[in-house]
Amino acid sequence: MKPAERMKIPRQTMPEQEAEVRARNFSEVNLGMALEVARREADRCLRCKDAKCVPGCPVDVDIAGFIAAIADGDLPKAADIMYEANVLPGITGRVCPQETQCEEVCVRAKKGSAVAIGYLERFVADWARENREQIFTPPPPTGKAVAIVGSGPAGLTCAGELAKKGHEVTIFEALHKPGGVLVYGIPEFRLPKEIVKSEVDALRQMGVKIECNVIIGLTYTVTELLEKEGFDAVFIANGAGLPIFQGIPGEHLKGVYSANEYLTRVNLMGAFKGEGSDTPVIKSTQVVVVGGGNTAMDAVRTARRLGADPATLVYRRSRAEMPARIEEIKHAEEEGVVLDILVNPVEILGDGDGWVRGVVCQRMELGEPDDSGRRRPVPIPGSEFEIPCQIFVEAIGTRANPLLTQSTPELKLNKWGNIEVDEHGMTSIPGVFAGGDIVRGGATVILAMGDGKVAASGIHDYLSKGG
Amino acid sequence: MFLIHEAKWLAPRVRQLIVEAPRVASHHQPGHFVIVRCHYDGERIPLTIADSDPKAGTITLVIQIVGATTERLCALEAGEHVLDIAGPLGKPTEIEKFGHVVLVGGGVGTAVIYPQAGALKSVGNKVTAVIGGRSKAYVILEDELKAVCDAVYPCTDDGSYGYGGFVTGKLEELVNDGSNPVDAVLTAGPVPMMKAVAKVTREKSILTIASLNPIMVDGTGMCGGCRVTVDGKQRFACVHGPEFDAHKVDFDELTDRLTAYRDQEEATWARLRKDPAHKCKFEAAERELKESTG
Numbered sequence: 001m002k003p004a005e006r007m008k009i010p011r012q013t014m015p016e017q018e019a020e021v022r023a024r025n026f027s028e029v030n031l032g033m034a035l036e037v038a039r040r041e042a043d044r045c046l047r048c049k050d051a052k053c054v055p056g057c058p059v060d061v062d063i064a065g066f067i068a069a070i071a072d073g074d075l076p077k078a079a080d081i082m083y084e085a086n087v088l089p090g091i092t093g094r095v096c097p098q099e100t101q102c103e104e105v106c107v108r109a110k111k112g113s114a115v116a117i118g119y120l121e122r123f124v125a126d127w128a129r130e131n132r133e134q135i136f137t138p139p140p141p142t143g144k145a146v147a148i149v150g151s152g153p154a155g156l157t158c159a160g161e162l163a164k165k166g167h168e169v170t171i172f173e174a175l176h177k178p179g180g181v182l183v184y185g186i187p188e189f190r191l192p193k194e195i196v197k198s199e200v201d202a203l204r205q206m207g208v209k210i211e212c213n214v215i216i217g218l219t220y221t222v223t224e225l226l227e228k229e230g231f232d233a234v235f236i237a238n239g240a241g242l243p244i245f246q247g248i249p250g251e252h253l254k255g256v257y258s259a260n261e262y263l264t265r266v267n268l269m270g271a272f273k274g275e276g277s278d279t280p281v282i283k284s285t286q287v288v289v290v291g292g293g294n295t296a297m298d299a300v301r302t303a304r305r306l307g308a309d310p311a312t313l314v315y316r317r318s319r320a321e322m323p324a325r326i327e328e329i330k331h332a333e334e335e336g337v338v339l340d341i342l343v344n345p346v347e348i349l350g351d352g353d354g355w356v357r358g359v360v361c362q363r364m365e366l367g368e369p370d371d372s373g374r375r376r377p378v379p380i381p382g383s384e385f386e387i388p389c390q391i392f393v394e395a396i397g398t399r400a401n402p403l404l405t406q407s408t409p410e411l412k413l414n415k416w417g418n419i420e421v422d423e424h425g426m427t428s429i430p431g432v433f434a435g436g437d438i439v440r441g442g443a444t445v446i447l448a449m450g451d452g453k454v455a456a457s458g459i460h461d462y463l464s465k466g467g
Numbered sequence: 468m469f470l471i472h473e474a475k476w477l478a479p480r481v482r483q484l485i486v487e488a489p490r491v492a493s494h495h496q497p498g499h500f501v502i503v504r505c506h507y508d509g510e511r512i513p514l515t516i517a518d519s520d521p522k523a524g525t526i527t528l529v530i531q532i533v534g535a536t537t538e539r540l541c542a543l544e545a546g547e548h549v550l551d552i553a554g555p556l557g558k559p560t561e562i563e564k565f566g567h568v569v570l571v572g573g574g575v576g577t578a579v580i581y582p583q584a585g586a587l588k589s590v591g592n593k594v595t596a597v598i599g600g601r602s603k604a605y606v607i608l609e610d611e612l613k614a615v616c617d618a619v620y621p622c623t624d625d626g627s628y629g630y631g632g633f634v635t636g637k638l639e640e641l642v643n644d645g646s647n648p649v650d651a652v653l654t655a656g657p658v659p660m661m662k663a664v665a666k667v668t669r670e671k672s673i674l675t676i677a678s679l680n681p682i683m684v685d686g687t688g689m690c691g692g693c694r695v696t697v698d699g700k701q702r703f704a705c706v707h708g709p710e711f712d713a714h715k716v717d718f719d720e721l722t723d724r725l726t727a728y729r730d731q732e733e734a735t736w737a738r739l740r741k742d743p744a745h746k747c748k749f750e751a752a753e754r755e756l757k758e759s760t761g
């Protein structure tokens with residue numbers, strides 16, 4: 001096919017559940033592309049020699065390569081290329097912010113729209129899940145054992161990469177189910193738990209052991225793992241941790257949740273199933289969520305699905321500054337979520353019986369740029385107004401969890417409590433590596449995975465040198 | 468899955484489980500708790516580690532039935548399994564040489580003070596325990612405490628055993644006894660009791676530590692649901708506690724937050740009681756209590 005012909009093909013769309021229908025259920029919004037549609041989309045790729053998209057990918061997927069294999073109809077090859085670089089493509093194909101990564105730098109984005117790399121990635125992963133028995137074949141064992149703390153994307157990726165090299169890997173997870181944010185935070189309608197389970201099972205098939213209910217720092221310390229439990233290296237990927245509250249009056253009221261708690265109750269603990277689950281969540285018709293990231297979007301769309309009307313999202317900056325994925329903002333609006341921009345909550349009101357009855361907000365305007373380069377929101381005096389609600393969810397970020405770090409005082413931290421690492425992901429303790437949100441603060445799935453990969457290669461080098 | 472070695476009733480609706488959890492047992496210190504889940508789709512609930520035996524690899528849980536999850540746990544028998552046990556969690560009790568320490572336990576709170584008593588004794592404190600129950604049958608762990616304390620005062624609301632009245636009445640006597648001054652008080656039990664204990668000791672400026680029991684989910688600091696207000700500041704009980712300076716805790720707020728899910732909890736419990744399989748199992752477990760008490 002000539003480039004000119006490729007240029008003529010329009011970007012294919014992702015089939016979705018109807019907005020009115022999906023706003024009332026927890027099934028996945030995006031339905032996945034059919035083979036012909038995926039091949040047609042793959043034909044849009046120009047197969048650039050010096051492909052710009054690859055450096056845009058934090059885990060270096062050979063994008064042009066796997067897309068060419070789809071176009072040729074060679075799905076086994078596409079899957080091989082994919083899994084070579086990315087052990088969790090079903091997940092990243094669904095939750096990566098492609099528009100600021102590979103798709104942003106795709107040459108086709110300059111004239112029209114980028115190749116739908118994310119959708120094609122998802123397509124390959126879904127195909128592999130349904131059509132392949134064994135996704136990886138483990139190599140002969142090296143005799144070295146590595147402990148991984150946390151089973152979020154950083155931990156899972158590092159485990160997969162180390163297993164590919166023949167190391168014996170055990171993941172220790174504090175919760176009762178593996179996946180980290182992928183299972184407790186990101187909701188079913190965006191990332192079905194079956195997908196996470198099958199990608200985790202593929203790692204198990206490669207020999208990765210996962211032990212739940214183990215809290216490193218309490219059940220074992222990092223030092224014990226190395227000195228008593230027979231591990232040769234440790235990768236710490238315990239995630240971000242403690243939710244931040246705004247510190248405004250009324251946060252003790254019943255009906256105030258961190259997004260982590262709200263989403264954990266509904267997703268991990270199954271409160272969305274109603275009577276099927278023992279874990280309750282407060283029911284309410286009016287819900288306000290504060291924040292502008294993916295977490296806030298997930299919380300407000302979850303509230304909508306649990307029947308909130310209106311489900312309102314307030315954010316203190318403007319829409320352009322919202323860190324959420326563009327697709328999430330679009331989906332939220334289609335589902336009837338009310339976005340109230342340049343608004344900041346200042347007080348939560350109680351009904352006298354300890355329950356939330358509303359939130360007082362202030363309107364904001366954009367002033368001079370701040371440290372982050374974004375224009376600082378400043379309150380407009382006298383603009384206070386009240387939004388009635390019975391649930392108020394705060395999704396304004398997290399800070400480092402101290403459980404592990406306080407039990408390992410030798411571990412060097414920065415002033416925010418995040419672990420410091422060198423370019424190989426190694427911490428101040430030899431043989432102890434770290435990555436993901438515990439190093440970066442709240443970031444993304446793919447950056448956490450990138451860290452997992454860097455650390456895996458750092459660990460491999462360390463072990464090969466006899467560490 | 469965690470194998471139950473032993474299950475027995477300590478009092479009506481209070482059951483003790485000794486469960487195999489070697490990693491938890493070998494790291495347990497007084498003040499620690501675990502998060503337990505007992506069936507798929509089940510809730511995660513916090514329970515104090517009442518005792519541990521690192522050699523046998525077991526921990527002891529003392530559970531009072533107040534709702535669906537605690538009732539499910541109390542229907543379990545030796546040889547069966549608890550699905551998930553995660554821990555040990557929370558900050559351990561700060562064990563210091565205070566001098567004379569009084570431990571005040573109400574109901575299953577007695578399970579919290581029991582490991583504290585042994586540890587405080589072993590560093591040279593004089594240890595007095597004041598333990599309360601509705602009536603004689605509800606006083607638990609008295610013999611166990613006697614083995615590690617200098618004095619144990621059981622109290623019953625109805626006067627059927629020991630000191631007749633609330634634990635705070637006995638505590639007041641102790642703090643007013645000039646011959647044997649009290650240097651520190653540790654307390655665990657129902658929130659109104661801990662609040663009353665704090666009131667007694669505040670007047671005398673006696674250091675008082677309370678073990679708080681807010682609703683928890685993960686127990687690892689991730690959700691913030693267990694937040695309590697201490698000295699005007701927001702603290703997460705599972706990471707920063709569960710023990711705090713009782714004179715600075717906002718007990719009224721804690722009491723209110725514990726009611727957040729009352730209607731739904733009652734509905735879940737009612738559903739469980741209608742489940743024939745559970746009913747049969749639970750009734751069998753309850754018969755043991757009748758048999759043991761004659």
Ligand SMILES: Cc1cc2nc3c(=O)[nH]c(=O)nc-3n(C[C@H](O)[C@H](O)[C@H](O)COP(=O)(O)OP(=O)(O)OC[C@H]3O[C@@H](n4cnc5c(N)ncnc54)[C@H](O)[C@@H]3O)c2cc1C
Nearest residue numbers: 150152153154174180181216238239294436437443444445
């Ligand atoms: C609601 C929500 C939506 C999001 N949406 C997106 C999105 O669409 N796209 C995107 O790219 N990013 C998204 N993110 C961000 C992304 O999920 C995180 O950046 C990413 O999960 C970080 O990965 P991680 O492996 O570092 O940690 P986590 O995923 O946080 O996993 C850490 C794991 O370690 C466990 N753990 C913690 N402490 C211990 C311990 N002491 N011992 C043992 N185990 C421990 C935790 O239980 C957890 O399972 C979202 C985040 C949230 C909360």
Ligand SMILES: Cc1cc2nc3c(=O)[nH]c(=O)nc-3n(C[C@H](O)[C@H](O)[C@H](O)COP(=O)(O)OP(=O)(O)OC[C@H]3O[C@@H](n4cnc5c(N)ncnc54)[C@H](O)[C@@H]3O)c2cc1C
Nearest residue numbers: 512513514515530531534535536537680681682683725732
């Ligand atoms: C650190 C800590 C240690 C604890 N140790 C013990 C112990 O050793 N033995 C024991 O019997 N109980 C202990 N509890 C209390 C125990 O966790 C609750 O009784 C249990 O969660 C109730 O669950 P349920 O499903 O049976 O009842 P539900 O029907 O869920 O609740 C009944 C009532 O119990 C209270 N409650 C609900 N959830 C919790 C919760 N997570 N924590 C505290 N109270 C709650 C509420 O007031 C609620 O209305 C402890 C609590 C904490 C926080």
Ligand code: SF4
Nearest residue numbers: 045046048053106107
């Ligand atoms: S930059 Fe775009 S067009 Fe070029 S190889 Fe990558 S996906 Fe294909």
Ligand code: FES
Nearest residue numbers: 686688690691705
């Ligand atoms: S129980 Fe979730 S933070 Fe304490």
